[in-house]
Amino acid sequence: MRADRVFAYGATLGFLGDLLAGDPRRGHPVAAFGRAAGALERRLWRDDRASGAVFTALCAGGAVGGAALAQRAVRSCAALSVALTAAATWSVLGGESLAREARLIGAALEAGDLAAARARLPHLCGRDPQALDAAGIARAVVESVAENTSDAVVGALVWGAAGGVPGLVGFRAVNTLDAMVGHRSPRFLRFGWAAARLDDVAGWPGARLTAGLAALAGPDPRGALRVWRRDAALHPSPNAGPVEAAFAGALRLRLGGTLSYAGRTEHRPVLGADLPPPTAADIARAVRLSRRVSALALATAATARLTAAAIRRARRGGSAVSGGHQPKGGPK
Incomplete structure (x- = not known):
């Protein structure tokens, strides 16, 4: 089976697996990677960028290298190749967990249980829940749904389409x-510089695709494009800016403003x-938009991979014809 079909079938199965089962409670591969990276960080930490760059290269390079070896080991068997792609896709996507946590917080807010909403918020984002009222929590959830649609779903599918299992x-x-x-x-601040900059680069294409699909799939496409063009560059993050701005316009909501992380206050545009x-009722709207964007991203990634492969085959076929030997002499 061709690699483009392996990705299309495997990514679809993995996407459905995440949709139906979500993340496992224990033994998640991403959590295992995080524990290994944490142990290495404690050994390599120095208060400088060079040490952080080495740490980032070892962790990211090891993950990509291991995935490449696994993909190479099963490439002669179509069924195993599809299964590996499906397993990798399921393990890296977090769309169902994102939707579940957002809905739980929304339900708590709609029930008037601010304490429960505050207790649940750290499962979704790193903001200080005690510093937020109901409106602040609703805004935090909508913004987290928008940003994590890109980080936890679309970006992974984009890199999977480009690089298969190692890309995912x-x-x-x-x-x-x-x-x-x-x-x-x-x-x-210095040790994490390389990881932050690499994440900005890796997240760039997925963030733009997320913003574009939010505009396409949202209830107000013109509003999404308007807020995206006008306000995205105001955000300090080059990737969260387009995504949150497009979601804000698509859902007709005001996002951004003052927030607090670990006791540190930031004033964002x-x-x-x-x-x-946003209100508590808007959380469900954000989740529905996130799901539509995620499904469209899967279709886009699979179609792009299949189309690129078809173009390459057509070019090879054309080159073979143009470079072939014509029979000598004229017609007999």
């Missing part, structure tokens, strides 16, 4: 390293300043 695994490894050491804390702020 490599993207999740880089994204995990950024979450571990890429933040601007005193310990990781407002996205969609002329729109109303």
